[in-house]
Amino acid sequence: MGERIAAAAAALDGVEVRAVADANPVSRARIAERFGAAAHASWEALVEGGEVDALYVGLPNHLHADAAVAAAEAGLHLLVDKPLCTTLADADRVLAAAARADVRLMVGFSHRFHVELATAKRMLAAGELGDPVLAVDTIVDSAPAGPAWYWDPAAGGGVVQLQMHHSFDRLAWLLGSPVVQVQASVHERPVGDGPAVDVAAAVTLTFANGAVGTSAASFVTGYDGDGIVELAIQGTHGHVRIETWQAIEAQTARFAFDQRQRRDDWLGAELGEFAAAIRERRDPSVSGEDGRRALRVALAALESARTGAAVDVTP
Numbered sequence: 001m002g003e004r005i006a007a008a009a010a011a012l013d014g015v016e017v018r019a020v021a022d023a024n025p026v027s028r029a030r031i032a033e034r035f036g037a038a039a040h041a042s043w044e045a046l047v048e049g050g051e052v053d054a055l056y057v058g059l060p061n062h063l064h065a066d067a068a069v070a071a072a073e074a075g076l077h078l079l080v081d082k083p084l085c086t087t088l089a090d091a092d093r094v095l096a097a098a099a100r101a102d103v104r105l106m107v108g109f110s111h112r113f114h115v116e117l118a119t120a121k122r123m124l125a126a127g128e129l130g131d132p133v134l135a136v137d138t139i140v141d142s143a144p145a146g147p148a149w150y151w152d153p154a155a156g157g158g159v160v161q162l163q164m165h166h167s168f169d170r171l172a173w174l175l176g177s178p179v180v181q182v183q184a185s186v187h188e189r190p191v192g193d194g195p196a197v198d199v200a201a202a203v204t205l206t207f208a209n210g211a212v213g214t215s216a217a218s219f220v221t222g223y224d225g226d227g228i229v230e231l232a233i234q235g236t237h238g239h240v241r242i243e244t245w246q247a248i249e250a251q252t253a254r255f256a257f258d259q260r261q262r263r264d265d266w267l268g269a270e271l272g273e274f275a276a277a278i279r280e281r282r283d284p285s286v287s288g289e290d291g292r293r294a295l296r297v298a299l300a301a302l303e304s305a306r307t308g309a310a311v312d313v314t315p
């Protein structure tokens, strides 16, 4: 992800990729050469290096918090990829460090920058679907292989921490209402030599505005498929169906349309928002609080799967 983010950042006016850090010497050398940047072997060396005034954190999930806190303390603005981090105590540390240092903190909820999701958000915010009553979100993913930490619960792996933050964030954002209750089941199995880990989860959500939803996700390694990322939302006056990265279909009392995109530079839009927030000294449209909210729902889902009970997450 780091290399893709660096490419999107380098394409922006007035932004340069000055330094990269990667523990892997091959990727480090390749990325540094591609962008003419300084290369560091650790995030600590990058933070101390003084070459940059903003940092993207694309480390394994359990390493986000320490890197983000140290970078904030060094005065660097922060784009932290999702999940913000893996515990609520760490989320509080990151938010407090960013506030103390008065640096911008954005979480990489990239789905919000996809054109079909932005269209749905505009329609819902304008009331064109009426009051939301139901949201059904599905993320089905596969990879022939992947970094071992993806399937290590201690590193913030497993489908809930790795994939479902996108769903928890986009549902609350689209419905304009936080999740207040979570009930979940997970399927666990070892992947490779690792311990048993959640590779599939089915989560039932209740939102503060009374709407209900389901979020289901799975991530396996037995084949390399295209993935299915689909979302349906119904309100009292209409519904939308979204194929993330592909299309949106809407039907309301007033109109019906299908929109299929040909191009969508969503990563450029995400990086553009981060750069604009820094320049304009304002909060980015995706905040650290949004990252903490999604984390709270994810941890509640894992707790519910363990105990069998619904978990209250009223803000």
Ligand SMILES: NC(=O)c1ccc[n+]([C@@H]2O[C@H](COP(=O)([O-])OP(=O)(O)OC[C@H]3O[C@@H](n4cnc5c(N)ncnc54)[C@H](O)[C@@H]3O)[C@@H](O)[C@H]2O)c1
Residues within 6 Å of the ligand: 001, 002, 021, 022, 023, 024, 027, 041, 042, 043, 044, 057, 058, 059, 060, 061, 063, 081, 082, 083, 108, 109, 110, 147, 162
């Ligand atoms: N927004 C999205 O759609 C999206 C998509 C994929 C991944 N992600 C997120 O991006 C982050 C990175 O995921 P990835 O798929 O690129 O994982 P990855 O394992 O490919 O990359 C992580 C990199 O961190 C490096 N690293 C590990 N420890 C380090 C250290 N101490 N100092 C410096 N470098 C170190 C590794 O060498 C590796 O290159 C994760 O948080 C993941 O959840 C987000």
